[in-house]
Amino acid sequence: MNLSRHNVSYRIWSFKPKLKDNLPKRDELELRILIRCKLDACEKLENNTLQPVVVAPKLEYQLGYGAEEPTKSELSNLWTSLFFRPYSNLHRVRLNPANGEVILTEACSLQTVNLEAMHFHKNKPSLGLHVVYRICQELVQQEIGAYILHHTPKEGAFVSLLKAVEINKGEPRIGVYDLHTEYKVINCEPVHKHPWRPIDPNFILPIHTAFKRMPGMFIPRDKKDPVKAKRKKKSKSLRNKKR
Numbered sequence: 001m002n003l004s005r006h007n008v009s010y011r012i013w014s015f016k017p018k019l020k021d022n023l024p025k026r027d028e029l030e031l032r033i034l035i036r037c038k039l040d041a042c043e044k045l046e047n048n049t050l051q052p053v054v055v056a057p058k059l060e061y062q063l064g065y066g067a068e069e070p071t072k073s074e075l076s077n078l079w080t081s082l083f084f085r086p087y088s089n090l091h092r093v094r095l096n097p098a099n100g101e102v103i104l105t106e107a108c109s110l111q112t113v114n115l116e117a118m119h120f121h122k123n124k125p126s127l128g129l130h131v132v133y134r135i136c137q138e139l140v141q142q143e144i145g146a147y148i149l150h151h152t153p154k155e156g157a158f159v160s161l162l163k164a165v166e167i168n169k170g171e172p173r174i175g176v177y178d179l180h181t182e183y184k185v186i187n188c189e190p191v192h193k194h195p196w197r198p199i200d201p202n203f204i205l206p207i208h209t210a211f212k213r214m215p216g217m218f219i220p221r222d223k224k225d226p227v228k229a230k231r232k233k234k235s236k237s238l239r240n241k242k243r
Contacts, residue, residue, distance in 0.1 A: 014030060016030040055091050059097040067200050142161070147162065
């Protein structure tokens with residue numbers, strides 16, 4: 001495939017659970033799934049070959065202290081993007097949300113994302129493939145049609161399977177979820193507050209290198225701060241006037 005002209009690829013994946021010694025289970029059904037992927041970019045290597053690249057932006061809201069730790073959801077999405085795009089690399093672009101300035105571009109691999117998931121959240125993203133297999137196994141047993149997976153925090157590790165149906169006028173709508181009516185009017189409200197996240201003390205930003213400061217530390221103030229000096233002079237002048 002000529003990567004310079006196409007950014008879409010189709011691959012057939014064979015899905016089947018394996019034992020601890022990587023041997024497939026005999027009593028499990030083997031699923032063959034067609035997966036469609038898009039490429040964000042391609043980088044040219046030294047041997048003039050093109051390598052697929054996944055570009056992932058990451059907003060940094062605490063640049064004065066350091067880089068924020070990635071969440072479990074972010075790492076799971078990155079792992080999925082790399083896993084289903086073989087031989088691809090990740091370019092994580094750290095941005096300043098105030099002005100969109102690119103702070104740093106970090107090159108990562110699938111192994112790097114695995115290590116981060118274990119280090120920050122004690123999680124193995126590959127374990128989610130077993131859940132995907134069970135869902136696909138249930139879908140194969142259903143009738144041909146259009147389905148939607150619905151999940152709420154109350155359901156925990158379970159999901160609801162909704163099937164598209166046509167309802168005529170006058171028919172009862174008990175147990176029917178009208179998707180078009182639910183999303184006919186969408187109220188979008190901007191999010192002004194960003195949840196606080198821990199700082200990664202092991203990641204060095206350019207500001208740390210420039211000022212020779214460790215991540216997660218407060219910005220040191222000079223003893224001769226001009227702002228404080230002006231305030232002291234004003235307070236002294238006011239005292240003299242009162243006297």
